[in-house]
Amino acid sequence: MRKAARELRNEAHVTVRRADKTAAFVLIDTEEYHDKFDLILGDSPKFEKPSYNPIEEIKREANKTIEKNNAATNAVHFQTITGDFSPSYLYGNVKTHKNGNPLRPIISHCRTPTYHLAKRFICLLTPYVPNVYSVDSSTEFLGKIKGSLTSGTIASLDVESLFTNVPFGETIDLILEKVYRDPSTSTLNIPPNSA
Template identity: 55%
Template sequence: MVKTLPAVLVRTTFVLSQAEYTHFALQEGLVATVYVKLKEKEIKQKQLTENEVALRNAKATWASCQNVGRELRMNIDGELEEIMNQHQHSTKTRILKKLANLNNGPLLIPQPVNGYINLTDIGLSPNQKRLLNFGLNCQVQRRVNPHHKRMEIEKLIEDIQELEKGRKINISPNLIPELICESGRNRGSAKSKILSKELITAAQELRENKDIVIRKADKTAVYVIMDKTDYLQKINEILSDSNKFRKISRDTTNAIKVRVNKVIDTINAKMGGVHFQKITGEYSPGYMYGNVKTHKNGNPLRPIISQIPTPTYALAKKLNKLLTPYVPTEFSLRSSKEFIDLLQHKSSQGLIASLDVESLFTNVPVEETIDMIIDEVYHGEKTPLDVPENLLRQLLRLCTKETILEHLMGDFISKSTALLWDHL
């Protein structure tokens, strides 16, 4: 703030972007420009605070209206949001025009990207849109389940002891007791600093809406909102293939665990010692869901079968580790980056083709694949495993063809085909 003006200065007051400035020019041909704000910061802050208070009061008054139906409220909220969007658009256009004039050319401004795709006819409230626009990369800490925490720490202790037994690590004598103590502690807070009460309410509204399903997009980190009937229809189309799945009348999880443990006991007895850990603890069927392929016509689903809660999950991971050295690598690539490097540094010969296989993992012929694995392990060029051939075949079948999953509607489905590696 300039309080006194020298006689040699000529003052001109003008307005730019809702703030008053003063232009001072030196006389006698010497030109200099100085911009001095005339509005005090305290005045602006006071006006901003008054506007925020008025907006909060208006929202509270609107929220307290008990005689307004949910549908009418959503319609009014939608109209208000449209008015706000129009105001923001006109303000943004005006500011960009000024900036373009100052820059002597157009400016490229990053555009916001929606964190969701709505494939339904259901309108979303402003708070629901704000919540979904946080996107999949926004992580909110959940309340810790004490039972799950104890199970995870028990599994961690088993893995640590297995590594120590194989002389791969040395552990401190106090580590195991400290982990056991940690399993009973409740650390941190599940209270979110970014989720307001309005956003929590919006999340509850989305969860309680029985007409929609919210899934992840297949190739994009965004949410996809689908009609539940459409989602179930597409899931049922996948499960209706009797060559891959069959419906069963009961949960056979415990029976599978008993059968696997019998094979493990036989293997350990024949090999001498404990080479495979017996399956202990409580388990449940796997589950199937679908990520939406929004980049394809008709928005089909990519079926994903999670075997994490099943009794064969840990066994399948161990088998995968044992069999990985036998997988041919001459014509294999570890990642898309390796493929790009290969194209950039080597001259191509012939044609490069990309094949898109529909539902790859559920279309793999399991018996033929198991035969190929057995042939490579026991009749190939590398040293075969010490596990008897017929028993390894039984384990592979149990981990692929005998696992079950639970349908979204509560039915139990047995997989007629699967891959060992879909457990990873």
């Protein structure tokens, strides 16, 4: 099986991708795969092709913010960003459970300059995320409904391209409101003007 997969990866006209939400793999015509991405990336308000490699500029701007924060507080310090990095890259998993087998676009930031900084922020901001109406996994959800004797209706809502439809400015305002102005939460030990 692995030998066959390796041989298929060497075929220029065949792209091997994971199926979305399953452990299966899908063989898709490479031209069709690229056409599906052209449709996704053609949504110009959400995606813009850069005219240059922004890595050094991103490092410089992030380091300015890090230095400003580190100078303003002794509570939470961040490491400056050093080293060589790559731009994020885009790939797609095939939604075999949907008509036309669209792609779920996934942008990997693992080798980008701000990847570790973002992971640090996840740890810092997770305590501010309300968990009253959310669960961490489908296993936890199933456990909750199996143990419940109440009646009702369960509905599943699907938002097309959820993450590319999240409004950045409003999201940042909501986070700042929760972290710095909500009396029910403790304030994050980062000055708001450097966050």
